Every structure is written in structure tokens, then in C-alpha cells.
Amino acid sequence: xxxxxxxxxxxLTVVAGQDRLAAEVTGGxxxxxxSNVMGFAAPGSVWVTMQGHQNIVAVASLAGLAAVIVAxxxxxxxxxxxxAETEGIVLLTTPLSSFELxxxxxxxxxxxx
Amino acid sequence: MLxxxxxxxxxxxxxxxxSKIKRILQQIGVRSDVIRRIAxxxxxxxxxxxxxxxxxxxxxxxxxxxxxxxVADEGPGIADIDLAMQEGYSTAPDHIxxxxxxxxxxxxxxxRCSDEFSINSVAGEGMKINILIRHS
Ligand SMILES: Nc1ncnc2c1ncn2[C@@H]1O[C@H](COP(=O)(O)OP(=O)(O)O)[C@@H](O)[C@H]1O
Ligand SMILES: [Mg+2]
Numbered sequence: 373x374x375x376x377x378x379x380x381x382x383x384l385t386v387v388a389g390q391d392r393l394a395a396e397v398t399g400g401x402x403x404x405x406x407s408n409v410m411g412f413a414a415p416g417s418v419w420v421t422m423q424g425h426q427n428i429v430a431v432a433s434l435a436g437l438a439a440v441i442v443a444x445x446x447x448x449x450x451x452x453x454x455x456a457e458t459e460g461i462v463l464l465t466t467p468l469s470s471f472e473l474x475x476x477x478x479x480x481x482x483x484x485x
Numbered sequence: 486m487l488x489x490x491x492x493x494x495x496x497x498x499x500x501x502x503x504s505k506i507k508r509i510l511q512q513i514g515v516r517s518d519v520i521r522r523i524a525x526x527x528x529x530x531x532x533x534x535x536x537x538x539x540x541x542x543x544x545x546x547x548x549x550x551x552x553x554x555x556v557a558d559e560g561p562g563i564a565d566i567d568l569a570m571q572e573g574y575s576t577a578p579d580h581i582x583x584x585x586x587x588x589x590x591x592x593x594x595x596x597r598c599s600d601e602f603s604i605n606s607v608a609g610e611g612m613k614i615n616i617l618i619r620h621s
Contacts, residue, residue: 406532407590410525411597415517423585430500434507434524436517451497459504 373397373481375439375462378418382466382476384441388453389462395438400482402474406431413437414485418477420470424448429455429463438462443470489543491534493560496584499535503527506545510552515620522598523552526616529591530556536577536586537561538611551600554616562606570596570604 376393379386386393398416403409404423413419415436421428424446432440439462442448448456448463456463466473487509489502507524515523527543534541538560546553563569570592577587596602599616606612 404585405588405590406585407529407588407594410528411590411594415521421585425496425584427496427499427584427586430504430528434500434503434528436521 375418375464378439378477378480378482379464381480382473383468384464384466387442387448387463387465388456389439389460392460392462395462397438397482399485400474400477401437401484402470409437410435417485418482420473420477422446422470424452426452426455428452429459429461432456432461433459439464441466441473443468443473487545487547489531489545491531491541491543491556491558493535493537493539493541495535499532500528502531502543506547506552509545509547513547515552519618519620523554523618526595526598526618527554529595530554530614530616532586533591534558534560536581541611550621551617551619554618555613557611557613559611562608562610562612563604564606564608566604566606 375395399414401413401417402420404421416438418439419437420441422444424442441464445467510520538558541558544555572593573589575587575589581587600619601617603615
């Protein structure tokens with residue numbers, strides 16, 4: 373499954389990284405604690421968070437994540453989108469709550485590890 | 486050997502030093518799971534200077550068989566290192582926690598990811614962390 377498959381079926385908006393949507397999704401992780409994501413999200417995961425500040429880009433990049441999904445209708449800061457674009461990180465948003473989104477991801481076949 | 490200067494409170498460029506180190510390791514073909522451990526360690530060390538100290542230097546020494554990271558900072562240092570090493574222990578203020586930092590997992594993450602790990606601190610002056618990660 374690719375990020376593009378998820379964008380095609382779930383209420384997700386691409387904010388940055390349009391050219392990286394072919395990335396393979398190997399799992400999912402949800403947390404708003406950056407060190408927790410850094411230490412425990414498996415590479416290739418989609419990461420669901422309410423954090424919209426630019427430090428989420430470095431975390432996603434260093435942890436080798438497939439995409440970051442900012443949930444709950446939160447709007448990522450402009451710097452976050454700009455940084456994601458330069459770092460080549462897929463940044464998505466959804467109006468769904470983290471809970472609802474994770475449920476839909478799971479039903480789509482995205483599992484934790 | 487690469488040196489990166491870090492400034493306390495500078496969240497805008499946080500993570501850049503670690504990203505550069507990661508890119509170099511990728512270029513020289515280090516195994517991806519090893520790169521991941523090095524990247525986690527350097528990011529956590531870098532963030533600790535930005536969150537808890539005034540200024541510091543992150544040094545990465547990359548050899549064919551290992552990477553050594555050392556982070557020296559000027560700042561409050563740590564009076565009780567055993568306490569600071571406990572998962573969940575954090576003195577980060579609320580506004581930093583709201584950003585998702587201050588989970589108290591940085592030092593435990595570093596220790597878990599490294600083959601050799603040591604902290605030296607003079608409380609009130611600063612601290613130094615040495616990390617060694619083997620490439621195989
Ligand atoms: N560079 C540093 N200078 C001073 N104190 C530090 C430093 N790094 C860590 N500490 C202390 O150790 C605690 C635990 O660090 P860490 O495990 O990284 O968690 P966190 O950064 O989330 O608080 C910090 O809350 C702080 O009290
Ligand atoms: Mg920390």
C-alpha cells in the first residue's frame with residue numbers, strides 16, 4: 373500500500389510532498405510526543421499527530437516515516453509545510469479526529485507493529 | 486569530524502545537525518538500522534541542548550566501523566543523573582511540553598540506541614555526553 377492509496381480513499385489533503393506519494397506504507401503510529409515517535413515508530417510508518425509545528429518534519433525525516441498526518445482539523449504552521457517540501461516529507465491533514473482517522477487507517481490495512 | 490553549534494531555545498533549526506549527519510552516513514553506505522540509531526541519539530542530544538541548556542556543540546566523528554557523538558554544553562547540567570535517566574522524568578516547562586517535547590524519554594532513547602553511553606556533568610556549569618555506535 374502506498375501513501376497515494378490512502379489519499380485516494382480517506383479524507384486526506386496533501387499539504388506538502390506531492391511528489392513522494394508513491395512511498396510504501398508499512399505501518400502506522402499515533403502520538404503527540406516527539407521522543408516517543410522518534411524511539412518507537414517503525415520506518416515506513418504513517419504518523420498521526422495533533423502537532424503542527426515545524427519540528428515534526430525533522431522527526432519524520434530522521435525516523436524515516438512515510439508521511440505525517442496532522443489530525444483533528446489542526447492547521448500546520450506555514451513553516452512546517454515549507455520545511456516538509458524542502459526535506460521531501462509528505463505532510464497531510466484531515467478533519468477527522470486522531471481516533472477516527474486511526475480507525476479508518478486500520479480498516480484500510482495499516483497496522484501497528 | 487563534524488562540529489555543529491547549538492543554541493538554547495532555537496527550535497527553528499532544531500534537528501538540522503542530525504539530518505546532516507544522517508545524510509553523510511547514507512552517502513557512505515552505513516546500514517539503515519544503524520543510521521536510525523545514530524539519528525535518534527543525535528536528535529535527542531541536540532534537542533536536550535536546545536531545550537535545557539544555553540549553548541553547546543555536537544560533534545560527530547565518523548569512522549569506517551563506528552560513529553562517535555559527543556555533545557558538550559553550557560547550562561544547568563544535571564545534579565542527579567540516575568533520576569534524569571529514568572523514563573518519564575522531565576523538568577521541561579509546560580510550553581515546551583505542549584510542543585510534544587519533554588516526555589522524559591530522550592536520555593533513555595539515547596542509552597537504548599548506543600553501544601557505549603556516558604554522561605558527565607558539573608551541576609550549574611554544563612554537561613557532556615559521549616555516545617559510540619558500531620556500524621555492524
Ligand atoms: N543538556 C542538558 N542540560 C541540563 N539538563 C538536562 C540536559 N539534558 C537533559 N537534562 C535533564 O534531564 C531530564 C531528562 O532528559 P530527557 O530524558 O532527554 O527528557 P526531556 O528532554 O524530555 O525532559 C531533563 O528534563 C532535564 O532535567
Ligand atoms: Mg530530551
